[in-house]
Every structure is written in structure tokens, then in C-alpha cells.
Amino acid sequence: MRWINTRPSRGAQLALMLLPFLLLIAAYATGSAARLAENANDKLLPSLTGFADAINRLAFLPDARTGDYLLWSDTAASLIRLFAGLGISTVTALLIGMIIGMLPYLRALLAPFVTVISMVPPLALLPILFIVMGLGEASKIALIVIGVAPTMVRDLALKAQELPREQIVKAETLGGSSWQIALRVVLPQILPRLITCVRLQLGPAWLFLIAAEAISSDSGLGYRIFLVRRYLSMDIIFPYVVWITLLAVLTNFVLDQIRIAIFPWSELEKQG
Amino acid sequence: MSELIIDGVWKEYGDQIVLENVSLTVASRAFVALVGPSGCGKSTFLRMLLGQERATKGTILIDGEPLPSEPGPDRGVVFQRYSVFPHLTVLGNVLLGKELTASKYKAKLFGAARRAAIEEARQLVAEVGLSGAEEKYPAQLSGGMQQRLALAQALIMKPKVLLLDEPFGALDPGIRAEIHTLMKRLWHETQMTVLMVTHDMREAFTLATRVVAFERPRDRPEEKQRYGATITRDISIWPPRRAGELSLSSPDRDGPVVLQGPRRDDPSSSPSGDR
Numbered sequence: 001m002r003w004i005n006t007r008p009s010r011g012a013q014l015a016l017m018l019l020p021f022l023l024l025i026a027a028y029a030t031g032s033a034a035r036l037a038e039n040a041n042d043k044l045l046p047s048l049t050g051f052a053d054a055i056n057r058l059a060f061l062p063d064a065r066t067g068d069y070l071l072w073s074d075t076a077a078s079l080i081r082l083f084a085g086l087g088i089s090t091v092t093a094l095l096i097g098m099i100i101g102m103l104p105y106l107r108a109l110l111a112p113f114v115t116v117i118s119m120v121p122p123l124a125l126l127p128i129l130f131i132v133m134g135l136g137e138a139s140k141i142a143l144i145v146i147g148v149a150p151t152m153v154r155d156l157a158l159k160a161q162e163l164p165r166e167q168i169v170k171a172e173t174l175g176g177s178s179w180q181i182a183l184r185v186v187l188p189q190i191l192p193r194l195i196t197c198v199r200l201q202l203g204p205a206w207l208f209l210i211a212a213e214a215i216s217s218d219s220g221l222g223y224r225i226f227l228v229r230r231y232l233s234m235d236i237i238f239p240y241v242v243w244i245t246l247l248a249v250l251t252n253f254v255l256d257q258i259r260i261a262i263f264p265w266s267e268l269e270k271q272g
Numbered sequence: 273m274s275e276l277i278i279d280g281v282w283k284e285y286g287d288q289i290v291l292e293n294v295s296l297t298v299a300s301r302a303f304v305a306l307v308g309p310s311g312c313g314k315s316t317f318l319r320m321l322l323g324q325e326r327a328t329k330g331t332i333l334i335d336g337e338p339l340p341s342e343p344g345p346d347r348g349v350v351f352q353r354y355s356v357f358p359h360l361t362v363l364g365n366v367l368l369g370k371e372l373t374a375s376k377y378k379a380k381l382f383g384a385a386r387r388a389a390i391e392e393a394r395q396l397v398a399e400v401g402l403s404g405a406e407e408k409y410p411a412q413l414s415g416g417m418q419q420r421l422a423l424a425q426a427l428i429m430k431p432k433v434l435l436l437d438e439p440f441g442a443l444d445p446g447i448r449a450e451i452h453t454l455m456k457r458l459w460h461e462t463q464m465t466v467l468m469v470t471h472d473m474r475e476a477f478t479l480a481t482r483v484v485a486f487e488r489p490r491d492r493p494e495e496k497q498r499y500g501a502t503i504t505r506d507i508s509i510w511p512p513r514r515a516g517e518l519s520l521s522s523p524d525r526d527g528p529v530v531l532q533g534p535r536r537d538d539p540s541s542s543p544s545g546d547r
Contacts, residue, residue, distance in 0.1 A: 164354035
């Protein structure tokens with residue numbers, strides 16, 4: 001049988017899915033054990049019990065200085081920034097993207113501008129943001145928006161333009177005005193794409209968040225990682241990285257489930 | 273009453289002449305089939321009647337008035353593909369025309385108005401034989417069902433003119449014969465004038481009251497650019513078909529037909545359920 005025609009069974013699929021993760025953990029455990037055997041005080045690859053200890057300290061015991069449970073207060077601070085940034089980007093992308101996709105005049109006005117703006121490297125703007133907006137929350141949220149919104153605008157504009165011309169004409173023959181067509185034909189068809197678009201931008205959004213927190217902040221997941229870096233606290237950095245990844249994976253999954261629940265037809269289209 | 277008068281219409285794209293000097297008068301309630309080889313401008317002609325494209329020269333009158341320069345509710349259309357909205361159910365698709373006409377800003381109906389519209393939409397859905405599929409999405413329908421849905425969606429506007437751009441071209445012959453029967457019945461029962469672009473001569477002669485052929489009179493490669501297509505044949509079917517009237521000579525040829533039983537293009541009616 002050709003390789004392209006062989007498919008794993010349910011069980012094999014699950015085993016294959018878990019295999020790389022288990023291999024990674026096993027590789028780490030051996031590496032860590034080898035280093036610790038040589039030097040019990042090695043800080044680079046802490047043992048798994050070291051991680052458990054650090055997690056317990058950060059998540060379940062109050063911080064000696066502030067009395068906060070650091071993992072949770074960091075998570076809350078970061079997620080508020082992240083979702084504020086993504087929320088503003090989503091609304092902007094929806095409005096401007098639809099306008100560009102539907103109205104030729106505004107497309108001529110805005111499309112080239114957005115394309116150029118999306119090429120500006122956002123991190124290069126970070127100093128400007130800090131100078132103009134101060135070191136508070138606004139500059140960090142602004143960085144996320146500048147980083148992800150232009151790409152989302154372009155993606156949604158393309159999606160709105162890709163709608164078959166036949167559909168728009170058909171809606172016109174049903175008596176639809178520009179506003180009605182935007183509301184009943186274009187908007188519902190690009191909303192699923194908007195959700196997918198947010199999912200794809202989760203990675204960049206986290207990147208910009210952590211960059212901003214690393215440079216100037218007093219809380220947040222990115223802040224904590226860069227703070228404890230000074231003490232080589234790998235036992236904190238590794239769990240934080242895993243936690244951030246977990247949050248991103250979870251958001252990604254939940255967003256996709258929301259899309260399927262609200263727009264069942266978009267899933268049918270995919271299969272069809 | 274919906275008479276179309278097309279007088280000396282030309283269509284050019286830059287240097288390319290697509291249609292030249294097309295003149296045609298379509299009587300009210302006629303069923304005109306537009307036939308001709310691929311690329312001879314039949315669809316362009318239909319799009320001009322729709323208002324999606326504008327004639328370079330010449331005039332098009334509908335009931336003596338110049339044709340509006342954009343598509344509107346007086347001219348319904350069914351394309352070969354993409355005629356229905358994938359994000360709406362069957363009922364939602366048919367309802368949309370009502371909602372857009374009745375509710376200017378929200379484009380949605382509520383309460384009693386909505387119930388009345390749903391009632392009307394349900395009747396039309398039944399009319400085209402889609403009862404039972406009201407809550408399905410187009411992706412769950414076969415090609416033939418989608419086209420019937422597109423017909424119902426257009427008919428709820430009660431258009432003066434119905435424009436069909438190869439609407440049944442992608443369907444297999446058995447299903448096509450069924451949908452022809454439906455088309456014939458709808459034409460008899462409604463007040464529309466129908467113009468249909470088709471590649472299928474048999475379809476043209478089965479349905480139409482009049483078959484109009486587009487052709488390029490000069491078709492050598494070096495002439496293609498500068499000479500467009502025009503109407504070369506205009507055949508009236510004999511004995512004449514008239515909307516709403518039984519044919520005297522052979523009633524079952526043209527008479528309104530009642531169809532019973534499940535349709536062949538319904539995937540849920542076949543045991544294997546294939547599409």
C-alpha cells in the first residue's frame with residue numbers, strides 16, 4: 001500500500017499525538033538528571049521536583065513582599081493587556097476591513113495606506129510609544145494593536161473582496177442597499193474569518209506583549225520571566241513559558257469552538 | 273406588464289468589441305432563450321439587462337423607461353453558481369428579500385411581520401419542492417436543490433423580469449428535466465418575462481417561446497478584436513407557447529405540470545445519501 005493511503009487508527013492517532021510531548025519531557029528529564037548528578041546546585045536544567053516547588057511557591061503561596069499570588073496576578077495583568085489589545089484590533093479590523101472590501105472609493109483611499117502601515121516593524125515603534133504614551137498600560141496595549149491590527153485589516157478586506165460578485169448582485173436584486181448588504185450578506189460571512197484571523201494573530205500578540213513587558217512593567221508574565229532571568233531562575237522561567245503556551249493553545253481552541261457554535265455553516269462549507 | 277426594448281446596443285471593453293448593434297424587443301411574459309457559442313457575449317448581454325454592466329452605446333427600455341444603472345428588485349436573477357447565501361438556511365435565503373425590502377436599517381423582521389413573511393417564504397419553498405429542508409444550509413443541499421432555492425429566492429420579490437444565466441448548466445440530465453418542469457410551471461403561474469442564457473439547445477427549445485442566437489458574423493482570428501457578436505437568428509417556437517395557457521395541439525407538451533413525489537436531486541431521498 002502507498003504511504004499516502006495508510007491512515008492511523010483512533011488509538012494510534014492519540015499515541016502519535018502524545019509521542020513528541022512525552023519525548024520532549026523524557027529528553028529534558030535525562031538531561032537534567034545528568035547535570036544534577038554532576039553538580040547538585042546546577043541552575044540551568046532544574047529537576048521536575050524543582051519545578052513543582054517553584055510552581056507551588058508562585059501559585060499557591062503569597063509573595064512575601066506584596067502578599068500577591070504571583071502567578072495569578074501576573075496572568076491577570078498580562079491577559080488584560082492581551083485581550084484589550086486584541087479586542088481593539090478586532091473591532092478596528094472589522095470596521096476598516098469591511099469598508100475597504102466593499103467600497104471602491106474608500107478602498108482607493110485606505111488600502112495602500114494600510115499596506116504601508118502594516119510593513120512598519122512594530123517593535124521599532126516601541127520607544128516612540130513609551131515616550132508618547134508613558135510607561136503604563138496604554139503603550140503596551142498600543143503596541144499589540146499596532147502589531148496585529150494592520151494584518152487583520154488586510155486579511156478581512158481580502159476576505160470581503162473575495163465574496164463572489166454574484167452574491168452581491170443577487171442581494172441587490174433582492175432590494176438590498178449598501179448598508180443592508182454590509183449587515184446581512186458581508187458581515188455574517190466574514191465574522192468566522194475574523195475569529196480565525198484572531199487565532200492566527202495570537203502568536204504575534206503574545207510576542208508584542210512580552211516584548212513590552214520585558215522592557216517596562218511591574219507585573220505580567222513577560223515581566224516575571226525577564227526579572228528572574230537575573231537570578232538564572234530556570235525553575236520559574238520554564239513553567240512560565242509552558243503556562244503562556246498553554247494559555248495561547250487554550251484561547252486558540254476556545255475561539256475555534258466559538259466559531260463552530262455560532263456559525264455552523266462555516267464548518268459545513270469547509271467540508272463541502 | 274414588462275416589455276423589454278433593446279435598441280442598437282454595443283458593448284466594448286477598451287478596444288475589444290463584444291457585442292455590436294444588438295436590437296431585440298421582448299414581449300411581456302415571453303420566455304426568451306439566448307443561445308450561442310461560448311464567449312459570444314450572451315452573458316454580457318444578460319449582465320447589461322441586470323444592470324451589472326452598462327451598454328457602451330444604445331438604449332435598453334423596460335416598460336418604456338430607461339433601465340436603471342444598477343441591479344434592483346424589478347429584475348431577479350439566478351446564476352449558475354453562488355446564487356444563494358451560504359450563511360443562511362433555506363428559509364433564511366428566501367426570507368432575505370422580504371427582510372431587505374421591509375426593514376430599511378435592521379434588515380430583519382420581528383413579530384407579526386416576521387411570521388407573515390415566514391408564511392409566504394414557506395409557501396415558495398414548498399412551491400419549488402424544498403419542503404422539509406427549510407432549516408438546512410446550502411452546503412447540505414445538492415446542486416439542483418440549490419438552484420431551486422435560488423429560484424424561490426428570486427421569486428419572492430415578484431420581479432418583472434427574471435434573468436437566468438445558465439442556471440441548470442451544471443446539473444445532470446435527469447435532474448435538469450425535473451427542474452425544467454418546475455421552471456415551466458413557475459413561468460405559467462407568475463407574471464414574469466424570462467430571459468435565459470443556455471448552451472443546451474434542447475433546453476432552449478423545450479422551455480422558450482422564442483430562441484435568439486448570438487454569433488460573431490466575422491470570426492477570423494484577426495477580426496475577433498474589432499467585430500463583436502450580434503443576433504443572427506431569432507426563432508419563434510411554433511405552435512406558439514403562451515404563459516398561463518395550455519397548448520391546443522399538444523396539451524401535455526406545454527401545459528402546466530404537477531409534479532408529485534420526492535425529487536431526484538434530494539440527497540436525503542436516495543438510500544445511499546450521496547451528493
